[in-house]
Amino acid sequence: MAFTFFFRDNHTLEQLVKHLLPTVQGRSNIKIWDAGCAMGPEPYTLAILLAEKMGKFAFKNVRIDASDIDGSDLFGKIIGEGAYSGEELGRIPKEIFEKYFSPVEGNGERYRICEPLRQRVLFRRHDLLTLEPFDQGYSLVLCKNVLLHFAPNQRADVIRMFHRVLVPGGLLALEQTQKLPEEVRHLFRQVIGDAQIFSKEEP
Ligand SMILES: C[S@@+](CC[C@H](N)C(=O)[O-])C[C@H]1O[C@@H](n2cnc3c(N)ncnc32)[C@H](O)[C@@H]1O
Numbered sequence: 694m695a696f697t698f699f700f701r702d703n704h705t706l707e708q709l710v711k712h713l714l715p716t717v718q719g720r721s722n723i724k725i726w727d728a729g730c731a732m733g734p735e736p737y738t739l740a741i742l743l744a745e746k747m748g749k750f751a752f753k754n755v756r757i758d759a760s761d762i763d764g765s766d767l768f769g770k771i772i773g774e775g776a777y778s779g780e781e782l783g784r785i786p787k788e789i790f791e792k793y794f795s796p797v798e799g800n801g802e803r804y805r806i807c808e809p810l811r812q813r814v815l816f817r818r819h820d821l822l823t824l825e826p827f828d829q830g831y832s833l834v835l836c837k838n839v840l841l842h843f844a845p846n847q848r849a850d851v852i853r854m855f856h857r858v859l860v861p862g863g864l865l866a867l868e869q870t871q872k873l874p875e876e877v878r879h880l881f882r883q884v885i886g887d888a889q890i891f892s893k894e895e896p
Pocket residue numbers: 694695696697698701728729730731732735760761762763764819820821822836837838839842
């Protein structure tokens with residue numbers, strides 16, 4: 694259930710960053726929620742893409758809340774350490790890998806993502822089905838490969854919660870195969886045709 698990997702669906706993440714950046718330019722507090730983040734490859738991929746495009750000073754204004762129900766009770770530790778095996782990091786482009794990762798001392802098989810990126814990603818244990826968000830004012834909510842595990846009415850309820858916590862015009866991203874349920878379609882406008890990226894509308 695917690696299947697994930699670095700640079701998964703890179704197209705959607707690249708498009709997200711492209712559409713997000715003009716909406717947050719000049720802001721000193723940019724909040725992002727990665728809901729159902731698993732062990733961290735997705736929020737760290739997003740952090741890498743943002744750091745690449747924003748530059749290190751503007752990137753310091755970003756906070757990625759990475760949440761998961763985490764049945765294993767391990768994700769917080771894994772994400773906090775930000776260390777992964779060489780095998781897990783195999784899909785990362787070489788120049789990005791060399792720029793943001795370094796070997797863990799005494800364990801040549803593992804590599805840790807650099808501290809400026811680790812500082813921007815905070816893990817929170819959270820069950821989406823409580824429908825009680827832990828914060829609001831998000832410029833972006835990313836929820837990929839999670840809603841498919843829920844019943845149709847639960848999906849709609851969770852998406853209504855995402856709508857509530859987004860700033861006006863904030864972005865929601867789902868996986869390629871996840872369409873917005875009919876009953877919440879009026880809450881969002883699809884931003885581009887070839888990715889499930891939506892901006893918040895006021896109904
Ligand atoms: C397939 S992984 C997706 C990871 C990442 N978003 C990606 O697309 O690569 C699905 C994640 O959803 C989490 N999840 C399942 N039910 C959840 C719930 N009710 N609340 C929060 N997270 C949940 C699982 O623990 C798992 O880590």
